[in-house]
Amino acid sequence: MYQVQLVGEQQESRPLLSPSVDDFLSESRGDAMSARPPHTSNTAVMSTALDLVDLSEPGENSGGSIGSGSGSGGNKGGRRSPLRRKGSSKSPRRRVRPDETELIQVEQQPAGPRSPDSVSLSPLDKWDEVTLDVEDGGRRRIREKRCTSHHSSSELLWSAEFRADPLTKTTIQSYEDLNSMSTPDCGASRQHRRTRSLLVRNESLEDEFVKAKAAVESDTEFWDKMQAEWEELARRNWLEDSEGQPQSSPSVSPGEQVYRFNTKNPYREWSNAFAVGQERARDGDLNTAVLLLEAAILQDPQDAEAWQVLGMTQAENENEQAAIVSLQRCLELRPNNLQALMALAVSFTNNGKQHEACDALRGWISHNPRYKHLVPEHRGPPTPARSELQDVLPLFQDAALLNLDCVDPDLQTGLGVLFNLSSDFNKAVEAFTAALSVRPQDYLLWNRLGATLANGSRSEEAVDAYTRALELQPGFIRSRYNLGISCIHLGAHREAVNNFLTALNQQRRSQRCTHQQMSANIWAALRVAVSMLDRPELFQAASVGDLDLLIRAFDVDA
């Protein structure tokens, strides 16, 4: 959770928020939301909430109270703050009365019941005024002036609202869920409870943070610009970590990550977003599927299945970080979701996070009704070594022995993942091949097989596997990315570039949206591939993200 610390030194620990899609993408972004000051600091998140507290004194929101120690100056000058804006110098109280009607409007919006007294903020400049009444014994009122001309900002408000409340509920309930072992899904009753409780004000400061956090997290541009700062924060923690602890990415504990929703989501109000989303995913239009699934989640953030499908779709769409966060959210709501556990293990494996992957796999087998009896009961405090590879692998192998006549493809997938972790690539290949014998149409399995072959330096065979996967699912972005990688391995740089461009084009074409839709990994790989072609003008285009030029140059079917 957030720590409300007013720390002046650079040693403050900040809430760890998930990284942006790509700092590169933020540089190349040229859309409407570009009028931002170049430097933003993570203090925005903290300051958002703290600003709420301090707003009673005009001009006090310098953010100095938070003591920003990161880089240059905290909330000074051109910093965005939702509470400091041109024309928002009026005192909060004067706004209260005319706001009532607006607040009521807020409540009546479909699928968006929200406490009128709860706070949600968006640090976007497009907001005309957001003011706060901080008196009244801690009651917080928010007044939002809707600017119809700024469609995006109002959408953000919505996403912020939807985000904030479920966050509160999710965090609270997730602990309950995890503590109580009752896992039956009482989604419906939960919904009712939530609706009723929405009218109850949550006044703790923690809630303010949660809501502010939600608001910020929907502001994707803000996130993009924070990438560099973000990495800095993770590095700052190194003093507390023991020396030599490998960190391949900023370490974030599960449950504290933040999912970044797309800002412009045309499907937000759709009532059957989930069903259509699933369909789109099956058809291979992954970017649309993601938007639909996000819409479904915004409408019901407790929908564990939606989180799960979103996570798996993001992985297919080559957005690993988003996949991880989504799957973790799903597991917070439903810790025994086998598909989410397996998908999470895969994502962690891709990021080299052995312990976390083994944790997830252990979870998978412990919750699997066929094999859970194999998992020994642990008395006493759980030892951290519990999820070592050498502990989890035997469980899976024992489980496999139970299936002498038939092959459980999911179990084999688990084995394949474990062997990937231990770099036993040939054994992993065997496992995935076994799984494919049962499900030869499973394109995910074909990709897993291909990636395993590739990581085991069997690139030609990998290409065959990816080709099968793409035949079954032409919109499978991850597999196309992998295919490009294997092309690089084989020295076929042009083909590699072609594949990456095809993937990026598919992503972009799907929604005609900003660069945010495209995968950072693919851009990075594209740059590497283009750099090997010795065409400086094309390399330049790749560096700045000029997809059109590259598509023309390589004659990709647009």
Add this chain to the structure above:
Amino acid sequence: MSRVSVPPPTCLQKPLRVPHRYMFGPGPSNVPPRILWAGASPVIGHMHPEIFEIMSDIKSGIQYMFQTHNNVTLAVSGTGHTAMECAIFNAVETGDSVLTAVNGIWGERAAEMAERIGARVNTIVAPPGGYFSNAEIEKALSKYRPVLFFLAHGESSTGVLHPLDGIGQLCHKYNCLFLVDSVASLGGAPLYMDQQGLIDILYTGSQKVLNAPPGTAPISFSERACQKIFNRKTKPVSFFLDLSWLANYWGCDGKPSRLYHHTGPVTAFYSLRESLALLVEESLERSWERHQKVAEYFSAGLESIGLKLFVKEKNVRLPTVTTIVAPHGYDWKEITAYIMKTHNLEISGGLGPSVGLVLRVGLMGYNSSTANVDMVLAAIKDALKHCHKSKV
């Protein structure tokens, strides 16, 4: 009658085999033949007059290299850490307040050492890739009133070259000794101990820009530093590193006779003397310029293959050790292993706070050349081609 019960090891009955390898990590660096040859000179006594003469040569060389007139200038027997301990154990007494600037691993180590001898240690911290403003330093000096302030000039774990202007003055103002670690930077980047830096204690290592084998660490103490050190109330914890003994051995205390303190590493003295001679031949200015040019050439090359430099600000980049952001989609360990195996070339990953975040390439002294840059770039390109992880 005793019996030799531990048999002679068979591993020592085989000839010594050492591979030829390009040492392009953060150190030690390749040793040029001339210096190796010097190290093969016959061993004579560590208190023979010829050795004293060599030591005197070394002292002059260090004074040139450090740009100082300090009399108490010598080479500690040991490597960079030895010099760090020598500085700290002599300058600090139990209960003294010490401030270390931590923007990488070296500040952390200095803090650790000072703690071990009972000092009250405070730190100011910057993230990897960052450095401190004079204002921040002054604030800390004023707050903690330390007797010693440690700063790494060449922070090789993050690739940062710390600006020095004005800091010495601040330390003087707050009556504090200024200790600077220049192990990774000296010879590769401009440093003037007396004039610009007002540095009280400066040390470096032999195995970086000097290209000598690891084993000696040049160090120098200013008048101010000596004032404090030679008026200690208690003896330093380390006999081996006791400056009064070392100063005598090196002829810095003006006493006519030198007492036996420890056995100096004579062979290492030969190599150090020769490496200093090479530096004198090239001259400091040319060495600085060469390192700067090569570093810029290298950075440009890295950017042209799509890699990013870890230190964003150009003028705080350490010209001797370049840190590269570990590329997306790769396991950095695989890159370094691949390059070692395929190209026989060492580059390294991160250290301390930068573990997992960077690749580090060191081009120092004799190794700092555009030809080597081309070699490293080719190796990295090759690794980028082969080491990309596929997503399961």
